[in-house]
Amino acid sequence: MSRHQTRDLFPGALEIMVLRLVQREPLHGYALVQRIQQASNDLLRVEEGSLYPALQRLLKAGLLRAEWSVSSTNRQVRTYYLTRAGARHLATEVSRFEQMLKGVTQVLALRHT
Amino acid sequence: MNALRDLFRRRAESGDLKAEIRAHLDEKVASLVAAGMPRAEAERAARRAFGDVTHVEDAARDAWRMPRLDDFVADVGFALRFLRRSPAFAVVAVSSLALGIGANLSVFTVINALLLRPLPVDHPDALVVLSREATETGRMNPLTFGEYADLGLRTTSFAGLLAQSPGDGALQVGAVPVPNAGERIHYARVSSNFFDVLGVRMAAGHGFLPVNDSSADAERSIVLSYDFWQRRFGGDPSILGRSVIVFRDVPFTVVGVAARGFRGIEADESTNAWWPLGNIKIAFADRLAGWNVAVMGRLKRSVPLEQARADARRAYAAIAGDEAAGNLNWSDARRRRFLAQRLDVDAGGTGIADTLRMQFTQPLYALMASVAAVLLIACANVGALLLARTTARRRELAVRLALGSGRARIVRQLVTENAVLIAIATLGGVALVPLALRTILSYAPAAAAAALDTSPDLRTLAFVVAITVTMALIVALLPAMRSTRALEGTISAGTRGAGGSSRRSRVHQWLLGSQAALSLALLVVAGLFVGTLQNLRRLDAGFDRKAVVLVTLNSGAATTAVARRVAPALESIPGVRSATFYANLGLLGGGASTSDCAIDGAPPGPAADVSCAMMQVGPRFFETTSTSILSGRPFAAGDEPPAAQVAIINETMARQYFGDRSPIGQRIQGKLVIGVARDTKYTSLREAAPRMIYTPVGPAWAVADVRFAMHTDRTIAELTAPVKRAIADAGVTQPVTAIEALGAIAEATLARERLLAELASWFGLLALVLACIGLYGTMSFAVARRTHEIGTRLALGATRGQIVGGLMLEFGTPVALGATAGIAATLAMSRLLSRLLFGLNATNPSVMSLAVLVLCLATSAAALVPARRASRTDPVTALRSE
Numbered sequence: 001m002s003r004h005q006t007r008d009l010f011p012g013a014l015e016i017m018v019l020r021l022v023q024r025e026p027l028h029g030y031a032l033v034q035r036i037q038q039a040s041n042d043l044l045r046v047e048e049g050s051l052y053p054a055l056q057r058l059l060k061a062g063l064l065r066a067e068w069s070v071s072s073t074n075r076q077v078r079t080y081y082l083t084r085a086g087a088r089h090l091a092t093e094v095s096r097f098e099q100m101l102k103g104v105t106q107v108l109a110l111r112h113t
Numbered sequence: 114m115n116a117l118r119d120l121f122r123r124r125a126e127s128g129d130l131k132a133e134i135r136a137h138l139d140e141k142v143a144s145l146v147a148a149g150m151p152r153a154e155a156e157r158a159a160r161r162a163f164g165d166v167t168h169v170e171d172a173a174r175d176a177w178r179m180p181r182l183d184d185f186v187a188d189v190g191f192a193l194r195f196l197r198r199s200p201a202f203a204v205v206a207v208s209s210l211a212l213g214i215g216a217n218l219s220v221f222t223v224i225n226a227l228l229l230r231p232l233p234v235d236h237p238d239a240l241v242v243l244s245r246e247a248t249e250t251g252r253m254n255p256l257t258f259g260e261y262a263d264l265g266l267r268t269t270s271f272a273g274l275l276a277q278s279p280g281d282g283a284l285q286v287g288a289v290p291v292p293n294a295g296e297r298i299h300y301a302r303v304s305s306n307f308f309d310v311l312g313v314r315m316a317a318g319h320g321f322l323p324v325n326d327s328s329a330d331a332e333r334s335i336v337l338s339y340d341f342w343q344r345r346f347g348g349d350p351s352i353l354g355r356s357v358i359v360f361r362d363v364p365f366t367v368v369g370v371a372a373r374g375f376r377g378i379e380a381d382e383s384t385n386a387w388w389p390l391g392n393i394k395i396a397f398a399d400r401l402a403g404w405n406v407a408v409m410g411r412l413k414r415s416v417p418l419e420q421a422r423a424d425a426r427r428a429y430a431a432i433a434g435d436e437a438a439g440n441l442n443w444s445d446a447r448r449r450r451f452l453a454q455r456l457d458v459d460a461g462g463t464g465i466a467d468t469l470r471m472q473f474t475q476p477l478y479a480l481m482a483s484v485a486a487v488l489l490i491a492c493a494n495v496g497a498l499l500l501a502r503t504t505a506r507r508r509e510l511a512v513r514l515a516l517g518s519g520r521a522r523i524v525r526q527l528v529t530e531n532a533v534l535i536a537i538a539t540l541g542g543v544a545l546v547p548l549a550l551r552t553i554l555s556y557a558p559a560a561a562a563a564a565l566d567t568s569p570d571l572r573t574l575a576f577v578v579a580i581t582v583t584m585a586l587i588v589a590l591l592p593a594m595r596s597t598r599a600l601e602g603t604i605s606a607g608t609r610g611a612g613g614s615s616r617r618s619r620v621h622q623w624l625l626g627s628q629a630a631l632s633l634a635l636l637v638v639a640g641l642f643v644g645t646l647q648n649l650r651r652l653d654a655g656f657d658r659k660a661v662v663l664v665t666l667n668s669g670a671a672t673t674a675v676a677r678r679v680a681p682a683l684e685s686i687p688g689v690r691s692a693t694f695y696a697n698l699g700l701l702g703g704g705a706s707t708s709d710c711a712i713d714g715a716p717p718g719p720a721a722d723v724s725c726a727m728m729q730v731g732p733r734f735f736e737t738t739s740t741s742i743l744s745g746r747p748f749a750a751g752d753e754p755p756a757a758q759v760a761i762i763n764e765t766m767a768r769q770y771f772g773d774r775s776p777i778g779q780r781i782q783g784k785l786v787i788g789v790a791r792d793t794k795y796t797s798l799r800e801a802a803p804r805m806i807y808t809p810v811g812p813a814w815a816v817a818d819v820r821f822a823m824h825t826d827r828t829i830a831e832l833t834a835p836v837k838r839a840i841a842d843a844g845v846t847q848p849v850t851a852i853e854a855l856g857a858i859a860e861a862t863l864a865r866e867r868l869l870a871e872l873a874s875w876f877g878l879l880a881l882v883l884a885c886i887g888l889y890g891t892m893s894f895a896v897a898r899r900t901h902e903i904g905t906r907l908a909l910g911a912t913r914g915q916i917v918g919g920l921m922l923e924f925g926t927p928v929a930l931g932a933t934a935g936i937a938a939t940l941a942m943s944r945l946l947s948r949l950l951f952g953l954n955a956t957n958p959s960v961m962s963l964a965v966l967v968l969c970l971a972t973s974a975a976a977l978v979p980a981r982r983a984s985r986t987d988p989v990t991a992l993r994s995e
Contacts, residue, residue, distance in 0.1 A: 029133055030140045048141070049164035052134065056126065056176035066129070075140060078133045 014046065014054045016097060019063060019082060019090040028069075028077035029055065055080065063089050123177035130173055134166060184522075188529035195530060196537075202502065205890070206495045207538045209883050210588075213488030214542025214580060216876065219549035220480050221576050226565040227381065227470060227477065229572060230463060233374045235312025236411075237462035241418065243274070243408040243425060244467075248453050253467060256456075258390065259402035260432055261304075262327050267428035270421035272413045273310035276326075276406035277303045278390060279379065283848040284345075288356040288364040290846045296345065297850055298385040299560065300359060301377055305389050308336070308371065310411050311378070317342075318353045318369030321389055327401065331391025335365040339373040341385040359386065361396050362846065378409060380466035381561040409461050422458040429456035450724070469561050472865050475949060479869065483638065483876045486631045488580065490880050492587040494887035497624045499531060499588065501894035531588055539581050556868035558861070621891050622927040628887050629931030629968065630938060632880040636964035637939045639870070639877035641950055644960060646870040648952030649863055655793030655802065657739030661855035662829065664821040664836055666847045673731075673810045675845055676819050680731055682839040688827040693738075694731040696810055696819050710806055712770055712781055725766060725804035726795050734807070735761075735790060737824045738855075745777045745788030752787075753809045760784035764792045766804035784808065797862040799951055822855070829854060869949060881968065885975035892924055892979040903983050904991025913984035920980040921973070928972050932965060 021027060021035050033048050058064040063086035071077040082090070138159050145155035163169070196203040231237035243264065245254045256264075261276045268274075280302065285295030308320040316339050322332060335357060337346075346352045356364040365388055377384025394401055412421050437448045503510070510523055554562035664683070676694040683692035710725035734740075735747045743764065752759050760781060767776045767789045776786045784806075792802035825832065829852055837849055860867075896903070903916060939946075943955030953960070 028136075030137045033137075047164050048137065048162050049134075049166065049169035050172075052130065052169050053172040053176055056130070056173040059126070060176050068129075071140075073140065073143065075136055076132070077136050077140075078129060 012093070014050070015058060016090065016093050018051070018054060018058065018080075019086055020094070022064060022080050022082045023087065023090060026079045026081045028071060028079045030077070031071075032080075058086070061089075062086075123174070126177060127170075127174060130170060134163075134169065138163060184525070185529065188526045189533055191526065192530035192533040196534065199502075202498060202890075203534075205886055206498060206534055207541060209491040209494055209886065210488075210535065210538030210584065211541030211545060212879060213484070213491035214539055214577075214584075215545030215549050216484040216879075217481075217488050217580055218542060218573070218577060219546050219553055220477065220484050222546065222550060222567050222569070222573055223553050223565070224477050224481060225570070225572050225576075226567045227466060227473060228463065230380070230566055230570065232311075232378060232380075232462060232464045233372075238460075239272075239412045239414075240311075240461040241271075241410050241412060241421065241458050242461035242465060243410060244457050244459070245429075245454050246457055247450070248455050254454060255405035256408050257402065258327070258404040258406050260429075260436070261406050261408050262402075263432045264408070264425065264428055267431065268421075268424050270413055270416045270424040271410040273306055274408060274410040275304050275307045275310040276390060276408050277301045277307065277378065277387075278393075278404060278406045279377075279382070279384070281850060282359050283850060284357055284359045284386065285848075286355065286357050288358070290358055290362040295358070295848050297848075298341065298359070299382055300386045300388065301379075301384045302390040302393060303387050305331075305391075307387060310409070311375075312411075313375050314372045315369040316372050317350055318367070320369055324391075326389065326391045331389040331394070333363065333365045333388075333392065334368040335359065335386050335388045336369040336371055337367060337386050338371055338376055338384060340376065340383065342370045359388065360392065363392075363395055365392075376564060378407075378464045379564070380464040381469040381557075381564055383560070383564040407465055409465070410458075418458065418460065425458050426456050466561075469557065473557070473868075476865050476869050479638075479946075479949060480872055480876075483635055483873060486635055487876050487880050487883070488584070489587075490628050490631050490883045490887070492584050493624045493628050494883050494890070495534070496588045497621055497887050498890045498894075499534075500620060500624075501891060503527065532585065535581060535585055535588060538584075539577065543577070553868070553872070556864045556871075558864070621895070625888060625891060625924065626927040626931035626934070628884040629928040629972065630935035632877070632884040633932045633935030633964055633968050634938045634942075635873070635877040635880040636967055637935070637961055638942075638946065639873040640960035640964050641946060641953065641955060641957065642866070642870040642873045644953045644957065645949070645951045646863065646866045649798050649866055652798055652952075654798060654859060655740060655791045656855065657824070658856040658859050660824055660826055661738055662823045662825055662827075662832060663851070663853050663855055663858065664823065664840075664849060665851040665853075666819065666821075666840070666845070666849060673819070675843075676731060676810070676821070678843045679821060679840055679845060682843040683821055683823055683836065686823075686825075686832070686835045686839055688831070689823045689825045691733045691737045692821060692823045693734045693736075694810070694819055694821045695734060696729040710766070710781055710804065712779060725806050728805065728807050729810045730807050731810050734822070737822050738793075739824070740793055741791045743789045743791055744775065745786070747788060748807075748809045754811045757809075758784045759787045759809070761788040761790050761807040762786055763790050763802060763805040763807075765802050766806065769804060781806065794859075798859060799862075866951070881971050884968075885971050888924065888928065888972055889975040889979060892920070892976055893982075895924075896920070896979045896983040899983075900986055900991045903986050904988040907984075907986060908988040908992060916984040916986075917977075917980045920983060921976055924976050924980075925972075928968075932968055936961060936965070 017036055018032060021032060021039070027035065029051055030048075033046060033051055036044060036046050055064065055066075058080075059066060063083060064080045065083055066078050066080050068076060069079045138156075141159040141162065142152070142155045145158055146152055150158065160166070196207075232240070234240070243256065245256050246252070247254055256276075258276060258278075261274065265271075265274045278301070279299065281297065281299050283295030284298045284300075285291060303321075304326050305321040305324050308315070309323065315336070318336075320336060321334055324332070337352070342348060342352065352367050353369070355367055357367060358364055371387070377387075390404075390406070391401065393404060397404075410421075412418065433452060433454070437443065437451050440448075443451070513523060514520065550567055554565065554567075557565070666679075673694075673696070676696075680692045680694050683689060730748070732748065732750070735742055742761070745761070748759070748761065751757060762770075762776060762781070770776065770781075771779065776789060779786050790805075790807065793805075794800065795803050795805065823832075833852055836852055840849060906916065907913075939961075940956060946955040
């Protein structure tokens with residue numbers, strides 16, 4: 001089942017990645033999917049559709065804003081920009097994620113010693 | 114706010130989302146095609162990679178969901194559909210609640226306007242009313258201007274005391290009087306500090322100069338009310354400085370217009386103009402000190418009411434003592450009665466409305482209780498219907514519970530349904546208020562109906578909220594709570610199941626019983642009030658109610674010399690058989706002029722009450738009013754004082770003073786009694802005729818109030834023009850302010866009894882109809898639910914009569930018990946009620962039995978329909994179902 005891949009991500013992971021990518025440069029949905037796959041060297045396969053509910057949640061929370069514009073391939077696309085609240089949220093979430101990862105890694109490291 | 118913004122945004126967002134997904138797919142396809150994949154395959158691949166588009170859209174939309182609001186909207190929609198699906202139920206439930214709410218709100222609005230609403234003045238809570246009451250009889254006796262002035266000098270608790278003496282007259286513009294011109298207005302003669310004490314500012318011009326009202330010559334100034342200024346002069350500021358005539362052909366200058374919204378200190382009559390009280394000296398030079406005034410005051414800051422009352426009472430005791438000592442010609446009895454009076458100081462923020470308040474306070478509270486009972490019946494009714502309906506919906510609800518709906522969610526939905534019902538009913542009730550208000554106010558005097566401020570305020574809003582919440586508690590929560598609790602295990606039992614039915618039917622029986630009790634109580638009360646009204650209408654007033662017409666000139670207008678010219682002029686009008694005039698009130702004109710009426714040579718003991726009512730009458734008075742002279746003779750030419758000193762007394766006085774002896778030839782107050790007249794009602798039909806003494810009017814007295822009476826069969830409309838012409842022809846410039854039939858005046862004194870009788874009848878009828886609907890509805894549901902049981906009993910050999918009888922007994926029992934409780938309740942209320950009744954007792958057995966009979970007939974009729982329907986159940990069909 002393709003849905004497994006999204007379920008394997010912990011809740012909120014997709015959102016953090018989206019925020020980080022959009023922070024680097026404003027992106028539209030399709031481009032976001034491509035970037036996630038590229039950036040993770042295809043380790044993460046996001047079901048493309050699952051991106052959109054995440055985007056809507058971020059829009060509602062005011063962490064992103066969206067504008068219709070024309071893409072490099074000359075298509076009407078909806079481009080997402082990080083808001084100031086989004087940047088703040090990203091910073092705290094990233095540090096919390098790193099804390100968590102550190103903790104998990106330390107616990108996992110115990111087995112080998 | 115955020116929720117509201119999101120609500121609008123999610124619509125736009127949904128369109129964007131669709132376009133965005135399309136763009137995504139397009140791009141994916143394009144890139145796959147560019148990589149060499151055939152187009153059709155590329156499209157399939159793109160969709161596969163994307164996942165289920167509809168699912169994604171739903172999931173994305175969920176981000177915007179507001180679960181509570183969405184559920185609520187769904188619940189409301191569901192509730193509306195539900196009501197639409199059972200229109201009969203919806204109409205009955207909504208209309209009965211709406212009628213209840215409308216009636217309650219209307220009665221409350223009138224109570225608010227008459228009793229609760231503060232005057233639109235500065236800090237109304239610091240205002241007080243000073244009044245004088247006879248300690249023995251409780252009768253109010255107005256203070257005089259002299260006493261008012263002394264109170265001002267001898268008290269320290271008041272920032273200011275004001276006096277006013279209201280009156281009716283005509284106002285004409287210009288300095289020269291024109292016969293029969295001018296518009297009828299209600300004015301107030303006030304102390305010059307009136308507006309300052311109240312803290313009422315002027316919308317234009319200025320108020321009165323502060324002077325000592327008793328010593329200085331009063332300024333000839335007049336202040337108009339804002340409403341009157343707008344209505345009569347179109348808000349024209351050039352009216353300031355112009356002359357108007359309101360009193361005795363003397364021009365007054367308009368100096369100001371009072372602040373918008375201020376209509377004087379009488380809650381039950383709008384004042385159109387104010388002028389300084391000192392001006393009554395124009396007509397009554399020496400009478401200012403003895404002039405009756407209403408007195409209000411403003412408490413000094415930080416002086417409590419109790420302290421002010423003690424202060425004013427101390428001052429009054431000294432003033433009254435001086436007064437009694439100074440009047441050497443008073444009899445001992447009169448002095449004693451005078452000193453037995455007490456000054457009272459009461460909160461006055463709602464202004465003065467003694468007459469109307471005294472007349473209508475109790476009736477309004479009685480009506481409030483009645484409409485509250487009607488609303489309770491309606492609530493019980495709708496509660497019972499809803500309970501029956503939720504019972505009928507048990508299966509649906511049970512299935513939903515079984516499918517995983519939370520109990521809280523189902524209760525919430527049932528509550529929403531009921532809340533929607535109540536909301537619609539409340540709107541309907543509010544919509545009924547203007548009509549109901551017009552009906553109620555039509556019983557009050559026209560001036561009062563126009564003056565009472567019935568616009569909604571915070572108190573009416575609070576009242577609506579309070580009754581809505583009460584209704585919601587009774588109507589909505591009860592069935593909702595009951596039904597889900599009993600739901601578990603219902604599906605297995607099916608509709609045939611009897612689970613929880615005993616508890617449910619106990620609730621039904623309570624509801625039916627209380628409805629019956631309340632309806633019966635209302636029917637009894639209505640019967641008592643109708644009886645009271647009939648008794649008063651049939652009453653012999655002592656004078657002719659049909660063929661007497663009274664004419665009033667601008668108040669204070671006529672001297673008796675003028676009256677002697679006007680009476681013959683009126684007599685010359687075709688169709689008028691005789692005309693006369695009289696002074697000092699009477700013939701239901703209100704007021705009471707009492708005096709010492711001691712028999713000469715037989716001084717009564719100091720405790721004896723020798724007061725009596727007086728009427729000064731012109732020629733042909735007894736003939737014109739059809740008041741019979743029982744013995745002796747009526748007045749004739751040559752009887753007038755000072756040449757002769759004669760009097761006619763009424764039956765009551767003759768009986769009380771002389772017993773079996775003939776009063777003819779006796780002397781009272783130095784006057785020779787020449788006749789005994791029949792008792793006539795003096796101030797109202799309710800009151801027994803007082804002791805009364807008639808004397809002829811002297812030749813050239815200036816009397817405060819002269820009225821003319823005509824004996825005629827003509828209608829008021831036919832008389833209006835000829836009367837005005839006759840009066841103008843007699844050289845009288847004062848306008849005619851009223852032409853009224855004596856019968857209409859007598860009927861008007863029954864306003865309160867009519868209000869009670871008619872409204873109580875309507876409410877009684879409404880209560881009965883509601884109770885019958887409730888009984889019918891409850892039985893219909895019960896019978897439908899018990900088809901199986903009834904079918905079984907029929908199959909086992911029960912006759913149709915037995916089925917009908919059984920059902921009637923089952924449902925008749927709570928009604929009978931309720932009716933008994935209702936009788937007990939009315940008996941308990943009888944003491945309260947008796948004060949509003951006339952000529953019958955609150956425990957009147959025929960009224961009681963009639964009410965019981967009506968209730969029995971109506972409820973039996975309502976119950977018989979479903980009972981007979983049940984008895985026609987086909988046992989085969991009933992048993993085959995399920």
